[in-house]
Amino acid sequence: MTPPAPTPSSPLRIGFLGAGLIATYHSKSLRHSGAPVERRGVYDPDTARAEAFAAASGHTVYATEDDVLEDCDAVYICTWTNEHPRLLAKAAAMGRHVFCEKPLAFTTAEAVAMAEAADAAGITHQVGLVLRRSPAYLWARHLVTAPEAGRVMAVVFRDDQFIPIQGHYASTWRADRNLVGAGTLLEHSIHDVDMLRFVVGDVVAVSANTANFHGHDGIEDVCTASLRFAGGATGTLTSVWHDNLARPSLRRVEIFGERRHVVIEGNDWFGPVAWIDHDGTAGSLEGDALVDAVTPMYDDEENPDGAFVRAVLEGRPATPDLWTAVEAHRIVDAMYASAAEGGAAVAVEVGQQ
Numbered sequence: 001m002t003p004p005a006p007t008p009s010s011p012l013r014i015g016f017l018g019a020g021l022i023a024t025y026h027s028k029s030l031r032h033s034g035a036p037v038e039r040r041g042v043y044d045p046d047t048a049r050a051e052a053f054a055a056a057s058g059h060t061v062y063a064t065e066d067d068v069l070e071d072c073d074a075v076y077i078c079t080w081t082n083e084h085p086r087l088l089a090k091a092a093a094m095g096r097h098v099f100c101e102k103p104l105a106f107t108t109a110e111a112v113a114m115a116e117a118a119d120a121a122g123i124t125h126q127v128g129l130v131l132r133r134s135p136a137y138l139w140a141r142h143l144v145t146a147p148e149a150g151r152v153m154a155v156v157f158r159d160d161q162f163i164p165i166q167g168h169y170a171s172t173w174r175a176d177r178n179l180v181g182a183g184t185l186l187e188h189s190i191h192d193v194d195m196l197r198f199v200v201g202d203v204v205a206v207s208a209n210t211a212n213f214h215g216h217d218g219i220e221d222v223c224t225a226s227l228r229f230a231g232g233a234t235g236t237l238t239s240v241w242h243d244n245l246a247r248p249s250l251r252r253v254e255i256f257g258e259r260r261h262v263v264i265e266g267n268d269w270f271g272p273v274a275w276i277d278h279d280g281t282a283g284s285l286e287g288d289a290l291v292d293a294v295t296p297m298y299d300d301e302e303n304p305d306g307a308f309v310r311a312v313l314e315g316r317p318a319t320p321d322l323w324t325a326v327e328a329h330r331i332v333d334a335m336y337a338s339a340a341e342g343g344a345a346v347a348v349e350v351g352q353q
């Protein structure tokens with residue numbers, strides 16, 4: 001059964017595949033966005049999770065993924081990573097608009113196939129690289145691309161968290177390479193790679209090393225990489241999954257322009273973002289003041305889920321789309337290739353965006 005195409009005057013019928021942590025985040029975020037949605041099916045092979053999600057969100061537990069896909073206009077793919085390509089292909093073939101979590105897949109080749117399938121189906125697609133809407137990163141980009149900052153010379157990006165198979169994650173699949181694909185670089189720091197592109201620009205070459213302290217097969221828990229950017233800057237990314245439960249996901253980003261220094265720290269969304277210029281002028285923004293400063297910079301809106309729903313209803317592309325994720329996958333793949341060669345320099349394939 002093919003549902004009628006949604007129009008701006010009718011709510012978008014939403015389904016969920018996967019009812020875990022990130023599905024819950026998106027469901028709450030949809031509510032906060034105020035976007036016009038009709039809650040339809042949710043499917044998760046973990047029935048208890050599906051039922052808890054349904055009770056909290058207003059969705060209905062359906063017996064199969066096909067039931068969910070039949071009865072929606074747009075679907076959230078929030079399963080563990082190995083299921084993303086198969087479910088995206090199915091949803092696209094049925095003409096369902098898709099919000100797919102990151103990483104899209106284990107490899108760039110699979111991610112490209114997903115983006116091509118979505119485009120061929122003519123659906124609106126968005127990926128969960130949510131930091132693209134973070135006020136902190138938008139403001140940092142604004143600061144470092146201003147002419148008075150000069151060219152970006154170097155960037156230091158550090159991201160650490162306790163290995164997310166404990167604590168509030170309440171799941172162990174991130175230790176199973178068949179479900180997650182790899183460790184901290186692919187599963188977590190694909191966000192960081194995307195932000196390095198967003199703030200500093202395209203990456204042309206990388207050199208990386210990985211380590212595996214926990215010993216889960218194929219799940220690196222340390223990645224240190226050096227990056228060369230198209231604009232001439234160089235930078236480093238350090239990504240660590242440790243056992244320090246006092247440190248959930250924490251990032252610190254330091255960007256050195258020729259005449260401006262910028263630091264993002266604290267909260268990924270609300271900063272603070274601090275800067276100091278060659279003449280001693282300094283500033284810092286966080287919280288509501290930071291949000292106010294970047295509000296005019298949004299093409300659409302701060303809330304990723306509200307933006308997705310409204311893009312679908314208005315029949316236009318959403319951002320960031322699957323192609324944005326493909327570019328991050330290219331860099332991640334190059335880093336793994338480098339690590340496999342003991343840290344040799346590896347060129348990043350030039351993509352479409």
Ligand SMILES: NC(=O)c1ccc[n+]([C@@H]2O[C@H](COP(=O)([O-])OP(=O)(O)OC[C@H]3O[C@@H](n4cnc5c(N)ncnc54)[C@H](O)[C@@H]3O)[C@@H](O)[C@H]2O)c1
Pocket residue numbers: 017018019020021022023043044045046049065078079080081083101102103128129130169170171173187
């Ligand atoms: N954008 C972000 O910041 C962010 C944050 C966390 C997780 N994620 C991504 O979201 C995805 C899910 O992560 P999570 O933390 O929610 O994991 P989770 O373990 O909390 O939930 C995943 C759920 O998917 C279910 N599932 C597995 N196969 C399924 C299938 N075929 N159909 C329906 N449900 C299925 C599992 O039973 C599980 O309940 C991962 O790809 C992860 O990388 C993104």
